[in-house]
Amino acid sequence: MFYDVFMKKVRLTRQQSQAQTQQRLLDAAQALFVKKGFGATSVEHITLAAGYSRGAFYSNFKSKTQLFIELLTRDHQRILAGLQTILDNPDTPDHPVSHRVAAELVGTHDQPALAVDGNRSPIETQLIHYYSRIYRDTQFYTLWLEARLHASRDANFCTQFNAFQQDILATITQYVYKFAARTGLTLPLPAEQLALGFMALGDGMGMYHLPGQSHADDHHAEQILAYFLERIALQR
Amino acid sequence: MFYDVFMKKVRLTRQQSQAQTQQRLLDAAQALFVKKGFGATSVEHITLAAGYSRGAFYSNFKSKTQLFIELLTRDHQRILAGLQTILDNPDTPDHPVSHRVAAELVGTHDQPALAVDGNRSPIETQLIHYYSRIYRDTQFYTLWLEARLHASRDANFCTQFNAFQQDILATITQYVYKFAARTGLTLPLPAEQLALGFMALGDGMGMYHLPGQSHADDHHAEQILAYFLERIALQR
DNA sequence: GAATTCAAATACAAACATGTATTCGAAACA
């Protein structure tokens, strides 16, 4: 019952069809986890929102938690790829962190980030922009917060979550090393600890951007982030 | 059917009895919200855990959300009081942030915080200690994270939540002013923005201390927090 | 094109949740 652009019926292979089902279930689940929360979202909710029956769910995922992990895996790859690209190629001006689901479900505000002042190295500027972009996308930030809480409740899930977190920490740590190498500055704390501090700062500022809770507008948030980063990064 | 320490029957007044019921419902709800999450906790859960029937719930609270607000109000007062005491009297060495529920439900680790090095002003040291104490108490931190997420979903709840958040921000801002006055340093950013940055940092580090997610042990976390605070607070 | 396979739908049997309407019994009060 599917049609291509020329309105010819398109027959999907079993594999394609199942992949489609999985993606649609994941998309629906993502939207609902954000809107209602993981705990308040039932399997039934998800399948109905995706346009399937409950049977489809159970023949694709072991459980709601299992689906959540796959959802996060999908997004984790997107985030890591984005960070990695800037790390590898710090002079590229802007990386569209587009994501099909995000674009579909919320109107992702993809305006270029407000210009932070210019006397900062490209890698810093980009990192700040990237961070503030990530966290301005409350859809995904909410999802990861939800995940964090669920991790504190489910040991297996926690293992997975920590692996994701560790990947990000490792990448940010790389940034710190690269920064130190470029500037020749001595690090006042081990790189990993500095990285953790930066992440904490970013995650914290991210929380203040959840819908309805704007204690600082985007510009201020970015300014604060930038200032802190600058101060910490300076040589003692 | 209640007995005092000498095993005499104690008759409670209506008011006392109802207050007791409310507190027990609040305590039970708190434990469940932390353990299962707000969304996954049913009214029935709460009442059974508290040892009452569902009727007791509805004759004491309008809804689960309403109860949550009262729960947070209770804890908010505790936190504010703690912060305020340090602010008013910065030389008092230690403030027991004891809380009946916390003590009952989890074994709150109330060891004195690890000594941060000594060449720091008392108010800074205390703030760091207080912060790291708050956030080491994952019970309450979890509760507030849960609240934050719920606030992003429920507009009325959000209003309440923002008021709480604003109170804290105002208090931390007071700290910043006090610090500036004491040291005579010029603030590089408006006090409120600095305060927001500090809070973000603290909240971020707090997240990394949720059960199972220790990316840094207590000592490291405190060290990072202290270092960042120190760097930011220095005059440009 | 008939037989086979398997993703998804349907059927089913519990269990669990919701909110209100009513009853019960201990306190408040005369």
Place this chain on the structure above:
DNA sequence: TGTTTCGAATACATGTTTGTATTTGAATTC
């Protein structure tokens, strides 16, 4: 002490969620 009050229990009617067991029909295979 008898009556009133009202906080909490119970009953009820209704809806939701669960996971599995079974069926169905389109894609695959021969």
